Structure formats: structure tokens, C-alpha cells
Amino acid sequence: MHKEILLGNEAVALGLLEGGCNVISAYPGTPSSEVLPYANHLNKKFNLQRFVEWSVNEKSAFELAYANAIAGGNSAVIMKQVGLNVAMDPLMSAAYIGLKGAMVVVVADDPGPYSSQTEQDTRFAAMFAKLPVLDPSTPQEGREFAKKALKISNKYEIPVILRLTNRVSHGKQDIEYEEIPKINLDIKFEKNPQRWAAIPRFRYLQHIELNNKIKKLANENEYSLKKYNDKNKNLIITSGCCYSHIIDSLKYLNCEKVDVLKLDMPYPLNIEVSDIINNYENILIIEETMPVIEYQILKYRNNVDGRLTGIIPGEGELSIDKIVKIVSEYFKIKFVQFPEFNTKSKKPELCPGCPHRSSFYAIIKAFPKGIYPSDIGCYTLGLNMNAVDTCLCMGATINQASGFYHAFKSQNKEIPPIVATIGDSTFYHSGVTALINSVYNKSAFVLVVLDNGTTAMTGFQPTPESGILNSGHGNKVPLKEVIKGCGIEKIHVLNPNNINEMIECLKECWDYSVKNEKISVIIAKEPCTLLKLREKDYKFIKIKINEDKCTGCRVCSDKFQCPSLIYDEKRKKVFIDYSTCNGCGVCVQVCKFEAIEIE
Amino acid sequence: MNKQIIINGVGGQGVIFLSQILSKVTLNKGFKIKVAETLGMARRGGSVISFLKIGDYNSPMIIPKDGDILICLHENELDNGLYYLKENGKIYLNSNKYFDATQVALKHNNPKMTNVIFLGYITKDRDFPFSYEEIIEVLPEKSKNYFDIGYHESKSN
Ligand code: SF4
Ligand code: SF4
Numbered sequence: 109m110h111k112e113i114l115l116g117n118e119a120v121a122l123g124l125l126e127g128g129c130n131v132i133s134a135y136p137g138t139p140s141s142e143v144l145p146y147a148n149h150l151n152k153k154f155n156l157q158r159f160v161e162w163s164v165n166e167k168s169a170f171e172l173a174y175a176n177a178i179a180g181g182n183s184a185v186i187m188k189q190v191g192l193n194v195a196m197d198p199l200m201s202a203a204y205i206g207l208k209g210a211m212v213v214v215v216a217d218d219p220g221p222y223s224s225q226t227e228q229d230t231r232f233a234a235m236f237a238k239l240p241v242l243d244p245s246t247p248q249e250g251r252e253f254a255k256k257a258l259k260i261s262n263k264y265e266i267p268v269i270l271r272l273t274n275r276v277s278h279g280k281q282d283i284e285y286e287e288i289p290k291i292n293l294d295i296k297f298e299k300n301p302q303r304w305a306a307i308p309r310f311r312y313l314q315h316i317e318l319n320n321k322i323k324k325l326a327n328e329n330e331y332s333l334k335k336y337n338d339k340n341k342n343l344i345i346t347s348g349c350c351y352s353h354i355i356d357s358l359k360y361l362n363c364e365k366v367d368v369l370k371l372d373m374p375y376p377l378n379i380e381v382s383d384i385i386n387n388y389e390n391i392l393i394i395e396e397t398m399p400v401i402e403y404q405i406l407k408y409r410n411n412v413d414g415r416l417t418g419i420i421p422g423e424g425e426l427s428i429d430k431i432v433k434i435v436s437e438y439f440k441i442k443f444v445q446f447p448e449f450n451t452k453s454k455k456p457e458l459c460p461g462c463p464h465r466s467s468f469y470a471i472i473k474a475f476p477k478g479i480y481p482s483d484i485g486c487y488t489l490g491l492n493m494n495a496v497d498t499c500l501c502m503g504a505t506i507n508q509a510s511g512f513y514h515a516f517k518s519q520n521k522e523i524p525p526i527v528a529t530i531g532d533s534t535f536y537h538s539g540v541t542a543l544i545n546s547v548y549n550k551s552a553f554v555l556v557v558l559d560n561g562t563t564a565m566t567g568f569q570p571t572p573e574s575g576i577l578n579s580g581h582g583n584k585v586p587l588k589e590v591i592k593g594c595g596i597e598k599i600h601v602l603n604p605n606n607i608n609e610m611i612e613c614l615k616e617c618w619d620y621s622v623k624n625e626k627i628s629v630i631i632a633k634e635p636c637t638l639l640k641l642r643e644k645d646y647k648f649i650k651i652k653i654n655e656d657k658c659t660g661c662r663v664c665s666d667k668f669q670c671p672s673l674i675y676d677e678k679r680k681k682v683f684i685d686y687s688t689c690n691g692c693g694v695c696v697q698v699c700k701f702e703a704i705e706i707e
Numbered sequence: 708m709n710k711q712i713i714i715n716g717v718g719g720q721g722v723i724f725l726s727q728i729l730s731k732v733t734l735n736k737g738f739k740i741k742v743a744e745t746l747g748m749a750r751r752g753g754s755v756i757s758f759l760k761i762g763d764y765n766s767p768m769i770i771p772k773d774g775d776i777l778i779c780l781h782e783n784e785l786d787n788g789l790y791y792l793k794e795n796g797k798i799y800l801n802s803n804k805y806f807d808a809t810q811v812a813l814k815h816n817n818p819k820m821t822n823v824i825f826l827g828y829i830t831k832d833r834d835f836p837f838s839y840e841e842i843i844e845v846l847p848e849k850s851k852n853y854f855d856i857g858y859h860e861s862k863s864n
Contacts, residue, residue: 113730113740222745246741246765279767280742282734352766360770428768446771451786454717456753671752687809687818688719 114283116247116276117142120214122283123254124184125150125158128291129212131176132160133169135537136566137188138223139277140216144186145567148578154288160578162569165502165537166191170198170213174267177211178304179297182258186214189230190501194538196233202267203237204314205303206321209293210261212254213239216272219396219425225484225501227423229398230271231347235375238318240325241269243348243374247281253372260328264321273396274425275349322376329378331371336364342439343367343388345381345401345412347374350394353428360432363441374401382408392419392438396426413438458489460672461690463604463634464558467529468495469668469698470610471556475525475618481508483539485531486565486636487558493669496529503538505530510542510551525618526553532587533563533571540590543627547595552621554614555629558604559587560636568639587631596629604632607697637690649693650707655681657703668698708738709762710836711769715788716780716801718752721822725778726757728826731845732837733761743767754787776836778829780808780822799829811860812853820853827857 114122121143124132134144148160159176163169166187173183187195192215199213215233218224234241242257244250250272257268302310334355342365346354351370358366369384371377374395385391385408393402393414402414413419419438420426429446436443458465468490471480482488482496483505490496498508509528516523530539535557543555563569570576575584591599598620604610610632617628640646660680665673672689675682682703696704712729716722723744733740741760745753758769774791782802792798801808801821808825812818823846829835830842839858846854 111734113727113734113742275743275767278744280730280740280744281767282740349766353768356764356766356768356770360773428766429771432770447790449771449790451790453754453787454752454783456718459719459752686813687821 109284109286111282111284113280114247115142115146116244116250116272116279116281117216118146119247119251119281119283120254120270120272121146122150122285123251124212124214125156125288126251126285127182127255127258128293129182129184129258130158130291130293131173131181132158132184132186133163133173134186135163135166135169135191136563136569137191137216138566139218139274140186140188140191140214140272141566141569142277143214150288151578156288156290162578164572166195167198170195174198174202174207174211177207177209177267179295180209181293181295182209182262183211184214184254185211187216188224189215189217189228190224190226191215192230192233194502196237199239199267200237203239204311204318205306206265206314206317207261207267208265208298210258211267212257212261212270213267214254214270214272216274216277217397218274220274222274227397229396229400230269231374231400232398234269234271235400238322239267239269240322240373241271241375242372243271244276245348245351245370247276247279248283250276251283260325264325266318266321266325271348273349275352326376326378329371329373329376331369331378331381333384334368334370336367340365340367341389343369343385343391344435345369345371345385345391345393345405347371347395347401350396350426350431353426353431354394354435357428357432357435361436361441361443363435363439366435366439371401375404377401377404381405385409385412390439392435394420394426394431394434397423455492456489457492457669457671458486459637459690460670460688461637461692461694462486463560463632463637464490465493465668465670466607466634466694467556467558467604467610467632468493470604470607470614471495471527471529473607474611474614475527478525478527479512481505481512481526481528483530483534485534485558485563487529487531490529493667502534503530503542506539506542506546506555509553509555510546510549513551513553514549523552523622527556527614527618528553529556529558531563532557532559532561532573533569535587536572536585540594543591543594543596546627550625551627552625553627554617554621555627557587557591557629557631559631559633560639562636562639564636564638568636591629591631596627598626598628599631600629601631601633603634605634605692605694607694637692641690648691650691651684651689651693651696652705652707653682653684654703654705657701658682659701659703661701663700664695664698664704668695670695708836709764710776711774712759712761712776712778713756713769713774713788713791714759714778714780715754715756715784717784718755720755720780721819722755722757722780725822725826726759728842728845729759729837732841733759735841735845738762741765741767754784756787758791778825780825797834799825799832801825806860808857811856815853815856817853820850823850823853824857824860827854828860831858
């Protein structure tokens with residue numbers, strides 16, 4: 109027997125393996141990133157011999173896992189909510205076609221949002237695709253629901269969505285588990301082109317079948333009613349993490365006059381719910397982040413409150429403090445108002461010693477008037493240095509650069525230098541097709557691939573360039589060759605920490621690009637500092653400030669922005685915060701008064 | 708035991724590490740626990756906060772002004788932590804006004820051990836719910852020494 113404190117994501121991984129998944133694939137993205145590594149850990153720990161690997165993007169991960177389910181295997185695919193947008197295409201079709209084994213699509217939502225572009229609700233996407241969705245309220249439930257999802261999937265031959273939210277994914281709880289048993293699945297591919305390759309006429313029939321499945325499935329939808337008092341006329345309906353907040357809130361408020369109905373599966377709604385709600389007068393629906401249950405309830409009863417009636421805010425996380433306020437106001441329960449939360453949170457910055465800082469510094473130095481499209485990763489934080497002008501979605505920087513170029517060119521306007529930045533992992537994810545499109549459409553700009561050899565933001569997952577798999581060594585997919593293959597003729601590989609070399613190279617590339625109407629690429633290659641620090645032979649360069657030379661010009665602290673270089677207002681000098689300095693030594697190049705010295 | 712603990716600071720200070728250590732101790736003591744930690748983007752130098760709810764709870768989030776203990780690793784982040792602490796809650800603040808774990812860590816040439824030194828220091832306090840033995844048992848080998856340093860520093864303060 110093992111007893112451990114597990115993250116919600118880890119508990120889900122446990123459930124997936126206990127449920128018998130033989131193929132698990134994922135693309136990292138906060139707050140979903142910890143599921144796959146833990147599945148890999150358990151896979152090795154119990155020598156389970158399952159396939160547990162990262163894919164280059166969510167669509168690839170989905171399609172791979174789905175084929176296994178067609179062949180009778182049990183699959184799981186894991187992504188964050190905006191990742192589901194990338195995998196939406198295969199998901200919509202898979203709903204119609206169905207499967208043989210089982211497949212659970214684990215999607216982690218990010219109400220807030222804390223680390224995402226949108227607050228989209230995957231339960232809504234499930235309703236759109238007509239797929240059942242389970243919504244756990246705790247890590248332990250995440251584990252149970254993973255197994256339940258596989259069962260439902262197998263029984264109805266339909267993919268099932270397991271929707272997590274950041275408080276479940278990144279919440280932790282004590283969890284007990286036994287050794288995970290080995291499995292022996294009957295993998296075979298039964299040819300059936302009418303099903304697996306259905307033409308539109310058959311898709312219509314499959315749609316009928318899907319509608320029937322969803323109807324039947326609704327009856328299996330489990331729910332629990334927490335009754336505090338038989339005479340209660342007040343009811344809250346909820347699902348997922350909100351349930352946990354609501355139970356703790358009612359306790360905090362010493363309130364026993366409100367019952368709570370929790371739906372394990374917010375879509376499709378169980379018909380029995382219509383009977384339950386008739387026993388209550390005041391009904392409030394609390395759910396994150398869209399009115400999924402609310403829309404379905406309206407079929408049975410329209411005097412309910414929630415997001416559609418403006419009681420629940422239309423945006424933002426339903427944190428526990430908000431829930432305490434909403435519940436107490438709606439059901440008229442007395443409580444002492446919280447003080448205003450008006451303290452300032454410190455905003456995130458690139459780490460001390462991060463090589464991206466050098467790249468961005470070179471870019472703003474080389475082209476102070478440039479346009480800088482960028483993308484998603486740690487390097488989005490180049491915003492702080494005014495070196496990131498756009499951030500849309502994975503891979504967009506390249507086509508956006510292309511669009512800016514054609515916007516100016518089509519109207520015969522002078523074209524400002526356009527420098528697009530993208531991380532290596534993002535490039536493999538969706539940059540490659542974008543680059544092909546831009547080459548094909550005759551764009552001209554400089555593309556800087558910030559190649560730090562890892563997916564740093566989400567916890568250092570390997571990229572195809574390294575060829576590293578969970579199970580050992582795969583095949584390397586070299587970055588430079590891929591770029592060459594997309595039709596780029598001018599490619600430079602350099603270390604961005606040589607700032608002057610990078611500045612010269614940028615200028616030369618832009619000259620080339622405007623003159624020849626072609627894209628040029630710089631691969632700024634230097635490992636992520638946090639990875640370098642893990643190495644035994646990391647060379648820490650100890651620097652110091654020569655106070656006689658420091659003029660207090662603040663270039664290093666305000667333009668270069670290493671968080672370890674701090675301007676002292678009183679003394680009008682910069683000092684080094686040795687508790688955070690990572691000893692990269694790059695700042696020495698930034699001070700033109702030579703006040704930063706190597707010790 | 709029902710206890711709600713807040714740990715906060717800025718990214719890179721080891722807030723999450725402390726939260727993991729105290730969670731393990733709780734587990735060993737046989738209590739139920741719910742934890743919420745900041746992960747992702749904010750950990751790159753931003754404000755980081757962690758909640759530990761020991762005992763009979765469902766949600767991992769602490770209600771404002773309801774927490775029992777605050778462990779704050781950075782003075783600038785104190786207000787963020789206080790928002791969740793009860794009026795008569797216990798505060799442990801790493802600061803040069805009281806006990807400056809950052810300086811002690813620098814003195815021992817290992818600034819990254821600030822968090823462990825501070826943990827050692829506050830373990831000495833009578834109101835702190837975990838004991839020296841309970842904590843040292845779950846600390847990784849390389850941290851134990853620094854935990855001791857903090858624990859013994861407190862005598863001279
Ligand atoms: S994790 Fe690596 S890539 Fe990300 S900001 Fe830190 S040093 Fe840079
Ligand atoms: S050496 Fe300079 S640039 Fe590098 S981390 Fe230290 S202060 Fe920052």
C-alpha cells in the first residue's frame with residue numbers, strides 16, 4: 109500500500125493507469141502538464157510497459173490515441189483547454205465515428221485565467237461536440253472519474269471528456285493506492301471503412317447514432333444531493349471544483365438552510381434532476397465558467413438563478429471568497445465582509461540569466477522601431493522589455509509577421525523591420541506549417557527561433573530536436589534541417605548571449621530579407637538557465653559592481669531587466685542581488701561604462 | 708487538528724518546496740490534507756502563494772481572514788499573505804527586522820537554502836505545529852544541515 113500526497117493531475121494519471129490505459133499521449137500546457145510525467149513515473153515504477161509519450165501538438169496526440177481506441181485499446185490524451193481548440197477537428201469527427209476500446213480526453217481548464225489566453229469552458233465544448241463530460245471536484249475524484257470515463261467510453265463506444273480545472277489539477281490531497289496490475293488487451297483492427305472512413309451520407313447516420321447514445325447515457329449520469337434539512341427550500345446546483353468551495357463556504361457561514369446538488373456529469377443532464385428541483389423554491393446554479401448546467405435546466409424550469417440572470421459574474425475564477433459572498437447575499441445569510449484585496453502582486457519576469465533576455469535585448473537594440481510579433485512560452489515575458497508586440501495563440505507569430513509585411517507592402521508603405529520570435533517547442537507545435545505558408549506567400553521578415561532546447565514554461569518537457577522519449581531514445585528531428593526543408597535559404601545559428609554578434613546578425617538578416625523579399629531565420633541557441641543550473645559542471649560567473657564606474661544610468665536594471673540587478677534609489681547605484689543571480693555573466697556586455705566586472 | 712497554513716513569497720524562493728515538506732509531515736502524522744499551490748507562469752519571479760488545509764476540508768483554498776498561520780518568505784509579499792490570516796493568527800516573517808534567513812543563507816554561501824534555514828528557525832517556536840524530529844525526517848539529505856543552522860541560530864536571537 110502506498111500513501112502519498114498527490115497533485116490532482118497525478119491522481120488522474122493514477123486513475124488512467126488503474127483503468128487500464130495502454131496508450132497515453134499529451135502536449136504540455138498549464139494546468140495540465142503534470143499528468144503525463146506522473147503516468148510515466150508509475151509506468152516505470154510498476155514496470156507496466158504502457159506507451160506514455162509527449163506529442164508535438166494536441167491534434168497529433170489526439171489522433172494517435174484515437175487510433176489505439178479504434179483498435180480496441182484504452183487511450184487517454186491530455187491537454188489544456190486551449191489545446192483542445194487545436195484538437196477540436198479530430199474530436200468532432202471522433203464523436204460521430206466512435207470507437208471500440210475506450211478513450212478519455214483529459215482537458216484542464218484555467219478559470220482566472222492564470223496561465224492561458226482564454227477562460228473557455230471545456231464542458232461547453234463537450235456539449236458542442238455532443239460528448240459526455242465528467243467534472244471532478246477533488247484530486248481523489250479525478251482519479252475515480254478517470255476510471256469511470258473509461259468504462260462509459262467502452263460501454264457506449266464514444267470518447268468521454270474528463271474536465272479538470274486549475275484548482276483540481278493543482279490541488280493536492282493524501283491518496284492511497286495499491287500496485288497497479290498489468291493488462292493484456294485484445295488489440296486488433298477490424299476493417300470497416302463504412303464506419304472508420306465514413307463518407308458524408310454515412311456521417312448523417314452516425315449523427316443519429318450519436319444522438320441516441322447521448323440520450324441513453326444521460327440516465328447513467330450520477331449525482332449526489334447533500335441535504336442539510338428536510339424542510340429546506342433552497343438549493344444550489346453545481347459541478348466540479350465549485351462543489352468543494354461551496355461545502356467549505358456553507359460550513360464557514362454556519363449555514364444549514366441550503367441543500368447542494370452536485371452533478372458528476374454536467375452534460376448530458378440526467379432527467380431525474382427535473383424531479384429533484386421541483387422540491388425547491390430558490391435555486392442558484394454555480395458553475396465555472398459558462399452556464400452549461402443552466403442552459404440544460406431551462407428546459408424544465410425557468411425561475412432559476414445563475415450566470416444568465418446576472419447573479420454569477422460572467423468572467424473570472426469562482427474563487428472561494430467570491431462563492432462565500434454570492435451564497436450569503438443570495439440566500440440572505442449574515443457574514444462579516446472581507447476587506448478589499450488591494451495589495452499588489454509581483455508580476456512574473458524572465459529568470460535571472462535567461463538567454464531569451466539577451467535575444468530580446470539584441471532585437472530592441474538592432475531595431476528600436478521594429479514590429480515584434482511573438483508567441484506562447486516563457487518568452488512571452490519579453491513583453492516587460494517592450495520586445496513582444498503580439499501574442500495570439502501557438503505558432504501565430506509567423507503568419508502574423510507575414511500579415512504585417514503584406515499589410516504595409518500592399519499599400520506601398522515603407523516596411524518597418526519585422527522580427528518574429530518563437531520558442532523551439534512552439535515552432536514544432538504549429539510553427540512549421542506557418543513557415544511553409546509564409547515562404548509560399550512570399551513574405552519577408554526575420555524569424556528568431558529561441559532555441560533553449562526544452563519546453564521550459566510547463567516543466568522542461570523534451571522537444572523533437574533532442575529525440576528524447578520517456579522510454580529512452582527516439583529519433584532526432586533537427587531544427588535547422590526542418591527550417592531548410594521549409595524553403596529558407598538564409599539560416600544563422602548563434603548564441604544570443606554574444607549580444608553584439610546577435611545585433612549584427614539581425615541587421616544583416618533584415619537587409620537580406622527586404623532586398624530579396626525572403627524570410628531569414630536566426631536560431632538563437634542556448635539552453636534554458638534553469639536546466640544549465642542542474643548540471644554538475646555549471647560555471648557560475650561571479651560578477652560585481654565597480655561603484656566608481658557605475659553612473660546609475662539604469663540600462664542594466666531597466667532596459668536589460670535582469671531581476672538580480674537592482675537600482676538603489678538612495679545611493680543612485682545598481683547593486684547585485686546575489687540570492688537570485690544565476691551567474692550567467694551576460695550583464696557585463698550591457699554596461700558601456702564597464703561598471704559590471706567579473707570577479 | 709484543523710489548521711490552515713499560508714506560505715508565500717516570490718518565485719524562486721522555494722515556497723513550493725516548504726509547502727511540500729509540511730504536507731509530507733502532515734501525511735506522516737496521519738492527518739487529511741488539501742493543498743493549493745501556484746504553478747506555471749507566476750513561478751517565474753512573480754508572487755507565489757501556497758495554502759495547506761489540514762483536517763476536515765473539501766476545498767484547497769483558504770477563505771480570506773480565516774487562516775491560522777502565515778509563513779512569509781519576503782517582506783514585500785506580507786500583505787498578500789495577511790489577507791488570508793485571521794486577526795489573531797500567527798505570523799512568521801523572514802525579514803531583517805526579526806530573523807533574516809536570507810542573510811544567514813548568504814553567510815553560508817548558499818542563498819538557495821533561505822527557505823530551509825527559515826523553516827529551522829520557526830520550528831523552534833512553541834506555537835509551530837510541527838516538531839524538529841518530524842521535519843528532519845522528511846527533508847532531503849542536502850537540506851538537513853541548513854535546517855539545523857536555522858534551528859540553532861534562533862538561540863542567539
Ligand atoms: S525557465 Fe528557462 S527559458 Fe524560462 S524564463 Fe527561466 S531561464 Fe528563461
Ligand atoms: S550575471 Fe548578471 S545578468 Fe546574469 S543573472 Fe547575474 S546579474 Fe543577471
